[in-house]
Amino acid sequence: MRRVVITGAGTINPLGPDVATTFAAMREGRCGIGPLDIRDVDRLTIQIGAQIKDYDQATHFNRQQLVLYDRFTQFALLAARQAIAQSGLEFSGALADQSGVVLGTSGGGLTTQDENYRAVYEEGKNRVHPFIVPRLMNNAAASHVSIEWNLRGPTFTVATACASSNHAMGQAFNMVRSGMSQVMITGGSEAMLCFGGIKAWEGLRVMSKDGCRPFCATRNGMVQGEGAAVYVFEDYEHAKARGAQILCEVAGFAMSSDASDIVTPSKQGAARAIAGAVKDAKTSVDQIGYINAHGTGTAANDKTECAAVADVFGRHADKVLISSTKSMHGHLIGGTGAVELLACIMALREGVIAPTIGYQEADPQCALDVVANTAREAKVDVTLSNAFAFGGLNAVIALRKFS
């Protein structure tokens, strides 16, 4: 078994167009949620979201690229560009042949689908642009990252709703750990803030009209966001040999299925994934300093997640710090685990715990230290990042400070 380290990180999300800006926003507890600026927003019941503002696609990509890049692909490429640049890697020869890309997404090119359906159904058009299929397919982002950086090894997309990114990063981790690949590009991307995307979520009646307040007694639902984060996972020996900067170690990963209900979360399923990740990292709960919660802000998730953490951590549950950064960047669905891993990296590298903002009132069913409203300094050696998806699919990643 090889050790796996992260040697590059990149992001574009509602808190900023890169890692440094995102860290600053998380430290300050800045909120990226606001009024949605999308077509037909007046027909939506839910009119807030965490959109990436001031984004002009034409400044990043040329016209030939844009006809092929849905918004979720654009975000993935921008995040990958930063991560690979930071790693200093160039892919050729044998390294290129075994290095690949595993990205998470849930909706894929949903905006492309939405616009295309609008054209044929609402506008009655009988002709569509020839590239609708290559734009909307869920693997478009992974394929374009592969094409752009000559990554010729195992490349695919993982779609497990809100756990997509964590499942993707878990795959990449195990591929490097097993020796199958020395380098994997991994993370996730999502861009479903369009009329049809929000309208579908409205139907579930789990969305908040005023904000995302995880673990708070007054919480009333989730708020959707968009964006991507991408990382370079690398064999430690490979990274060491080339003198790469190491951001942290990927210590463990576990996944489980509730096998119970298609939407209602299960404490036991979540607990098995959390305990599994701790065990896989060959550590113990008293060593975990911070948990980036799934923390969606729904009634069901937050109390179930807290109960699962309490079960696994036992008497250490009062000591571990836990927060949900979805209060700031919203729920990025298939990209959320990737962006949230940044909060874990910040905790390990900078000793700063990103807060759960908007927190007003304690909920006895969420009686953990949720780092309310303002960031906190803490020395942290190991972190967990939780993701619990609709469909009952759970995936938890453990990171360790590199020393």
Add this chain to the structure above:
Amino acid sequence: MSIKEQVVAIIADQAMVEPADVQPDHTLEDLGIDSLGLVESIFAIEETFDITVPFNANAPTESDFDISSVAAIIAAVEMLKQEQAK
């Protein structure tokens, strides 16, 4: 603009060259337009002229729509417009 000028403009746009640089005897290959560029050009032609171009990317030479040169494409579009007018 005439049909010829409009077709040349579409092809020039796809090839990222000036319309004046598109010659009648040019093939799409000469202009650096690949298979994706071809289907995009056909889409643009259909949208511009409100016609349906009988073209199957699986068997481009068997299609009634001749794409062997810029002049052939212009002639094919002119024929489709004439048929539409009947």
